[in-house]
Amino acid sequence: xxxxxxxxxxxxxxxxxxxxxxxxxxxxxxxxxxxxxxxxxxxxxxxxxxxxxxxxxxxxxxxxxxxxxxxxxxxxxxxxxxxxxxxxxxxxxxxxxxxxxxxxxxxxxxxxxxxxxxxxxxxxxxxxxxxxxxxxxxxxxxxxxxxxxxxxxxxxxxxxxxxxxxxxxxxxxxxxxxxxxxxxxxxxxxxxxxxxxxxxxxxxxxxxxxxxxxxxxxxxxxxxxxxxxxxxxxxxxxxxxxxxxxxxxxxxxxxxxxxxxxxxxxxxxxxxxxxxxxxxxxxxxxxxxxxxxxxxxxxxxxxxxxxxxxxxxxxxxxxxxxxxxxxxxxxxxxxxxxxxxxxxxxxxxxxxxxxxxxxxxxxxxxxxxxxxxxxxxxxxxxxxxxxxxxxxxxx
Ligand SMILES: *Cc1c(COP(=O)(O)O)cnc(C)c1O
Numbered sequence: 001x002x003x004x005x006x007x008x009x010x011x012x013x014x015x016x017x018x019x020x021x022x023x024x025x026x027x028x029x030x031x032x033x034x035x036x037x038x039x040x041x042x043x044x045x046x047x048x049x050x051x052x053x054x055x056x057x058x059x060x061x062x063x064x065x066x067x068x069x070x071x072x073x074x075x076x077x078x079x080x081x082x083x084x085x086x087x088x089x090x091x092x093x094x095x096x097x098x099x100x101x102x103x104x105x106x107x108x109x110x111x112x113x114x115x116x117x118x119x120x121x122x123x124x125x126x127x128x129x130x131x132x133x134x135x136x137x138x139x140x141x142x143x144x145x146x147x148x149x150x151x152x153x154x155x156x157x158x159x160x161x162x163x164x165x166x167x168x169x170x171x172x173x174x175x176x177x178x179x180x181x182x183x184x185x186x187x188x189x190x191x192x193x194x195x196x197x198x199x200x201x202x203x204x205x206x207x208x209x210x211x212x213x214x215x216x217x218x219x220x221x222x223x224x225x226x227x228x229x230x231x232x233x234x235x236x237x238x239x240x241x242x243x244x245x246x247x248x249x250x251x252x253x254x255x256x257x258x259x260x261x262x263x264x265x266x267x268x269x270x271x272x273x274x275x276x277x278x279x280x281x282x283x284x285x286x287x288x289x290x291x292x293x294x295x296x297x298x299x300x301x302x303x304x305x306x307x308x309x310x311x312x313x314x315x316x317x318x319x320x321x322x323x324x325x326x327x328x329x330x331x332x333x334x335x336x337x338x339x340x341x342x343x344x345x346x347x348x349x350x351x352x353x354x355x356x357x358x359x360x361x362x363x364x365x366x367x368x369x370x371x372x373x374x375x376x377x378x379x380x381x382x383x384x385x386x387x388x389x390x391x392x393x394x395x
Contacts, residue, residue, distance in 0.1 A: 029091040034062040043087070046238040050152065050203070054085040064095045064103065073108030081154050081165045083108055086235050089153050092263060101261040101293040105155050111328035112156060118360075121162045123321040125362030132180040138364050142193035142224075145181055147201040147212060152235035155258075157288055157329045159321040159358075164199050174208045182215050189221045195256075197228035202238050210246050217250050225250060228286070230258040236272035244279035251280050256315060259285045260294050262302045270310045277311045284315035285353070288329075289339075291320075295331045297342035304343065304351040314353035316365070321358055333357070333368065341370045345386025 029035045029043060042048040054060050057074050060083075066074075074083050085106045094100040122128075126136045126144075136144040148171060149164050158164055171177070185191050194216050201209060216222055231238045247253050255276060259265070276283060285307050287294060294300055304314045317339065320330045336355040343352045356365040375382040379395040 029087065032063060032091060034059065035087055035091065038087070044237050046235055046240070049086045049088055049235055049237055052087050053153075054087070054090050055083055060085070060090075060107065063090055064093060064107075066107075067098055067109075069110045070107050072110040073112055076110070076113050077108040079165075080167060081156075081158060081161045084151075084154050084166055086152050088237065088268070089234050092266065099292060100263075101290075102263055104293060105157065105260065105290070106153055108156055109328070112325040114327060115324050116322075116327045119322045119324045119327065120360070121324055123159065123323050123360050124358045125360075126160075129362055132184040134178060135181040135184060137184075137188075137191075138362065141190055142195060143185060143191055144195045144197055145178070145212075145216075146198050147178075147196050147209075148199035148204055150203045151198070151200040152203055152231055152238070155230070157290055157320055157323075157326050159288075159323050160199070161323060161325070174204075174211065178212060178215070182219075185216065185222065186219050192221060193224040193226065194222055195226040195228060200229050200231055201227055202229045202231035202235075202243075206240075206242055206246055213247075213250050213253075224252060224254065226254045226256060228256045228258075232257050232272040232276065233259055233264045233269055236266075236268045239272035239275050241275070244275050244281070247276075247281055248279045252282075254282045254284065256284045256286050257312060258287070259303065259307060259312070260287050260290060262299065262306050265303075265306045265310060273310045273312060283312040285312050286316045286318065287314075287353070288318045288320050289331050289336050289355075290329045291331045293329075295335045295339075297339050300339045301343060301347065301351075304353065305347070308348065308351055314351055317353045317355045319355070319357040319368075322360055337368060337370055341386075344370065 029038065035043075054063075057066060057071060060066060060074070077083055083106070089102065089106060092102045093106075094103070097103070129136050129138045131137050134146045136146070138144070146160075146163070150166060150171070151164060154165060185194060196212065196216075204212075213225060216225060257273075273283060287300075287303070289295055294303065300317070307314055317336060319333060319336055320326055322330070340352065340355050354367050355369055356367050358364065359366050372383055372385075373381060374384055374390065381393045381395070383391050383393060385391065
C-alpha cells in the first residue's frame with residue numbers, strides 16, 4: 001500500500017520552464033553545403049528524398065563531424081537496419097551537438113552492437129502470433145498488417161529490426177503477397193479494426209497502398225482502418241494531395257504517427273499533418289521513451305503541447321522494448337511513470353497519452369502509470385489527486 005505522506009513529500013524536480021511555443025530552429029537546407037544546390041522542386045519530391053537518402057559515412061561527414069562510436073556504428077550496421085536518412089531529416093540535425101535527438105535517432109553508434117542478456121530479436125513475440133504471412137493477430141477484434149519492411153528513415157531504436165531495412169530480398173508481388181492475410185481477415189468476422197503498419201506503409205506507392213486499402217475496405221465486418229507511420233515526421237513531402245484524396249475515399253481511416261521530440265514538429269511537418277486532418281484523417285501520436293532524448297518530463301510536456309497545436313492527439317508512450325541492441329536507449333520504468341505523474345492533472349487531459357509496456361513474450365500493451373487509488377475497502381475508495389491530496393469516495 002502506498003504511503004499517502006510519501007506522495008505529498010514527493011521531491012519536486014527542478015526543471016527548466018515549460019516553453020510551449022518552441023522556436024523552430026531547423027536549419028534551412030540551403031544553408032547546408034551538401035544540399036545547397038538542390039532544386040526546391042526536387043526537395044519537395046518524396047521520390048527525390050528517398051533516392052538521395054544518406055547511407056554512407058562520407059555523405060554524413062559533409063553535414064556533421066562523426067564521433068568514433070558513430071563511425072564504428074555506421075560500418076557495423078551495413079546489413080539489416082543499415083543507416084538511411086532522408087535529406088529532410090538530415091537538415092534538422094544540429095551539427096554542433098552530438099546528443100542532438102534528431103541525430104541520435106538516425107545515426108548508428110557502437111552501443112547498438114552490445115546485446116544485453118534479456119534482450120530479444122522479437123520481444124513482443126509477433127512472429128508467434130502470426131496466423132498468416134504479414135499478419136499479427138493478438139487482440140480479439142483487431143489485427144496488425146505489416147505492409148512493407150521499408151521505412152523512409154531507419155530509427156535506431158526500431159522494435160522490428162528483425163524484419164525492417166532496405167535489404168536486397170524482393171518484397172514480393174504486391175498484387176498477391178497479402179492474399180493470405182486478406183483471406184484470414186475475411187474469414188474472421190470478429191476483426192473490426194485493421195492496423196496497417198510495417199516498416200512504413202506510406203513508403204509504398206499510392207496505387208499499391210490503395211490496392212491494399214480497398215481490399216480491406218471491401219470486407220464488410222472491418223469498421224476501422226488505421227495506418228501506423230512515421231512519414232509525416234521523417235518525409236513530410238510524401239503527404240501529397242493525391243495521397244490524402246485517396247485516403248479520404250476510404251474513410252474512416254485513423255493514423256498513428258511516431259513522434260519522439262518537439263524538434264520533429266517543424267513547419268513542414270505541420271503542413272503534412274494539416275493536409276491529413278483536413279482530409280478527415282484523425283491523427284494520434286505514438287512515442288518511444290528514449291534515454292537522453294525524451295525522458296525528461298519537460299521535454300515530453302513540450303512535445304504533447306505542440307502535438308495538440310498541430311491537431312495530433314497524444315495516444316501512447318511506449319517503454320522501449322527489450323529488442324537486441326537498444327540498451328543505450330532504455331530508461332527505467334519509473335521515468336515513464338514520472339512523466340505521466342507530471343502531465344495528468346497538470347495539463348489538458350487531451351495532452352496525456354497512455355504509458356504502456358508491451359508485455360515481453362507477447363502480452364500486448366499493458367498500461368502502467370501513477371497509482372491514484374491509495375486503499376480500497378468495502379464501499380470505500382481512498383484516492384489521491386494530482387497534487388497528492390487525499391479524498392474518500394463512498395460507493
Ligand atoms: C499495438 C497493437 C495493436 C493495436 O492496439 P491498440 O491498443 O488498439 O492501439 C494491435 N495489434 C498488435 C499486435 C499491436 O501490437
